[in-house]
Amino acid sequence: MAYKTVVIILLVAVVATLLVGIPKSPRTITPANPDDPERLPEGVVKKVLIVGGGLAGMSAALDLAERGYQVTLREADSALGGVYLQSKPVQKLGQTFIVDRGMQAWFHNFHSAWELIHRLGVEDNFRRWEVHDVVYRKYEPERMYSHGIFPLNLAGMIFRSPNLNIMEILLWLRCAWDFINYNHDTNFKRWDSISFDEYMDMFDIHRGFYDIVLEPGMKASYQDKSTFSAAEMFLFSHMFYVSNPQADYRDIAKMNQATAIINPWADKLRSLDVKIEMGSSVDSLIFDKSGKIVTDSGHPKESYDHVILAAGLNSTKTIFRNSLQLLKDAKDRSTRDRLNKVLEKHLAKLPLAPPFKILTVWFDKRLQGDYNPAIVQTPSFQPITIITQCHMINEDYAQWANKSGGSVLAFQMFAWEHGKIPDDKLWNFVAPTVREIFPEIFQRGFKVLAYHVDGADTYPSYQKGLAKYRPTATFPKECGFPNLAFAGNWLHAKYPTALIERPIATGREAANQILLSDRVRQSPLIVTDSHGPGFFQYM
Ligand SMILES: Cc1cc2nc3c(=O)[nH]c(=O)nc-3n(C[C@H](O)[C@H](O)[C@H](O)COP(=O)(O)OP(=O)(O)OC[C@H]3O[C@@H](n4cnc5c(N)ncnc54)[C@H](O)[C@@H]3O)c2cc1C
Ligand SMILES: *[C@@H]1O[C@H](CO)[C@@H](O)[C@H](O)[C@H]1NC(C)=O
Ligand SMILES: *[C@@H]1O[C@H](CO)[C@@H](O)[C@H](O)[C@H]1NC(C)=O
8 A cells, every 4th residue: 555655646746747847956067178378478468448337348347357357348338337237326415325237136136246246246236035025017016036845935935925826727728838948949939930929829828827926027138128029038037937946046235336346346346457448439430451350449559359339239339330431432342231231131220129217206204005125126117117115115214204204116118108208207207107106205205305207218128120230249350340249138159148147147258258369267157957847848
């Protein structure tokens, strides 16, 4: 009898494992040249120009400076960190606040980002944020978190949910199947030509699961969700839910992003003699007769061995276009033809996402009601996507709030589709929506003491059908630009990567291309495995 029970339990375990699979550990892409020296040999001088001081440019700069390169980093703006991680001083209520462009989550699967945090020794500036709060119009609020081993962690999320039940699970089996059997090598060929909305319709997937779990995830992609690529959505679910039970763990900074990471990073770069030039916008590149880039047009007397374009998608297009213009009368046609090919066949095909806005409001009172999450996603409350009670997580604001009894709320609005609204009208515009989420603000008559509006409109689009145009970091070299590499969040990578991690990892790829060509040992790249837990992707 006991023998029979053991056999049955074993059989059930085998069948269950066959169905759901086993999560895989991260993978290390090892150096292609492990026997080469770790640094440039003594006396060898190599100069690198990096255009753009966002995460991508700073990542490449750090890797190369540590290996003995002379790095010049040109940043158009007055702050480092890029369009989304720069923080700027703002005068409000008689004091200076360092205001972020919104809250950034550092997820568990961001292996390059975590390596960087450890390398800079700034772990203490971050804290784990376990619970994912979401409010809806049509459902109970959710508090999602992942506990336990795969796949019980996912089952737990369903069972704890006030909205989802076991019937729901059966209705989205098809979708779960594709999530579990993620394969990065075939994902874009299979799924990039349709939007995730079209995928849902194709398989008639139940809306409840979509509304409750998937829509908040899609909204966090900063995209117009009706055209968001199904392939990008599968990549998201692999990175942030399914690849392993820790995937949805995330950390957030305890203070503004500049103090937490960007300034320590910049200090490290300066200590390695990186020349950081702020307010220095690169307009175009200058080529020699062999098609190598010598310098940028603003600095004709300088000369570089290598160039990395980490200026974001829009500026990379502009720099290519301007460089082509400079060459229009040149005798040498081949550089012009190659520039034109990369520009027209790739860069020009990649659009930008809709803009995002962020409204930060200083109030004279503080929320004290029962429902009072520090960070909450609001997917069905257009135009608001996330509300952050900054004074509950950010030390700078906490101090002010402690003294004044007030509070600071940031309203992040992704995929803004309401055209131009003057900054001083924005609160009035969103207030009716805020009233639905936090009526207390109006019932208790909170006074707006100050506000700040910010935003950006250069985030790349991940709508359907774009993957085939997206270049990799090493693509320029493959197209005959021997000393050029790309880095940034708009590139394709041969391994799963997203959000903050994509610029940091592609920055390392760009640096690695340079290291290989100079016979200096490449840096290993730790990445999320290309395969989901499921076994059926191999069939
Ligand atoms: C609202 C919002 C919230 C986000 N939240 C998260 C999150 O929670 N978690 C997460 O992981 N990711 C998040 N992301 C994504 C992440 O912030 C970005 O992917 C990442 O910061 C992009 O970095 P980058 O270096 O590729 O590009 P950019 O930040 O665009 O950097 C490009 C840099 O180049 C400079 N530059 C441009 N043109 C020139 C020129 N001609 N010459 C010199 N310099 C130039 C720019 O000023 C900029 O500093 C968020 C994005 C948005 C829009
Ligand atoms: C993109 O670059 C072009 C110049 O080529 C510029 O005119 C435009 O304003 C830029 N777009 C954004 C959103 O910054
Ligand atoms: C604000 O007050 C709370 C509770 O009194 C305290 O725990 C916290 O340390 C204070 N924070 C700051 C930054 O002063």
